Amino acid sequence: MYEGVVQDLIDELGRLPGVGPKGAQRIAFHLLTADPEDITRLADALVQIREKVRFCEVCGNVAEAEQCRICLDPRRDASLICVVEQSQDVAAIERTREFRGRYHVLGGAINPIGGVGPEDLRVRELVARLADGSVSEVILATDPNLEGEATATYLARLLTPFEGVRVSRLASGLPVGGDLEYADEVTLGRAFEGRRLLSGGTPSA
């Protein structure tokens, strides 16, 4: 529909996740009239990630060196490992500033339908990190969905034999700022199960 190079760019942009044909066209025409510097910076950023980014040999997070910034940081508590599905989850947890331990990025979740088994994830590498006995707790922070729960259950069982290693799972419940009325029944059920006592006695089941 367009002259060659414009159409080439629209085609390439249209392959990106979340960018449809209309969005690709909009971005392409934005760039056509943009400062050439902007285009250069974007093209350079692409070349840079192709050339510089690799994955941390310890935790599997994105890195620019053999290890990622978190694994290289001596202030991070090496006795706590938070297991996540992907690097984006590391960033999400880092934004909370609640966790001062280290991470382990599995590279996905167990998904029998999608053909992803434990052997396709960085499970062996996780077990290896527990070998020297320095880890006291593994926090399973896989997604609160079917695949993430299956992965957490699998890992919890796998890690049971490691004495001195506690295995925990992130709490499920109502999202803060949410509206109880609009919570789905599974989330609301979990919120009941996980209710915390504010005063007196033990809650009845």
Next chain:
Amino acid sequence: MYEGVVQDLIDELGRLPGVGPKGAQRIAFHLLTADPEDITRLADALVQIREKVRFCEVCGNVAEAEQCRICLDPRRDASLICVVEQSQDVAAIERTREFRGRYHVLGGAINPIGGVGPEDLRVRELVARLADGSVSEVILATDPNLEGEATATYLARLLTPFEGVRVSRLASGLPVGGDLEYADEVTLGRAFEGRRLLSGGTPSA
């Protein structure tokens, strides 16, 4: 939040229209795990448009040479000029395969609030194309919104002195495949005004 080059790419992607911070992150991580060839093709496409794309010296459409493909195509009827706001509109009309004339891209629409007047658009170039008397009709295909209508009204008046040049405007009415019930009142009003007689007599106003 991320290692330098990943964050750089997320920042650059986040500047694109229609791509928010979450979308930028999603695209960046998609590219991190994509075939390096994909990244190369996207980066190349960016460099290509920066270096190769210019605007047709006749109609103002995007082009890779001094003139665009449509102005260079001898099969296109040079006596018909369809005036549009931007190159994307040319592509939209080309997709209909209804129009075999040529185009004139204004580069926007008159918008007093946004500070865009006729002198900021390619109006002078349009008038120049009518000088040799070879043009028989100018079809005003600016957007059916406030700015587009103002631009069409302005151009219709401006072109009145050109004898032998008809000036027309695209029809407004109900979108095909739409639902009358959900049409806005202005569109529905236009659809009444522009109603076509299917049999017998003239419709009463």
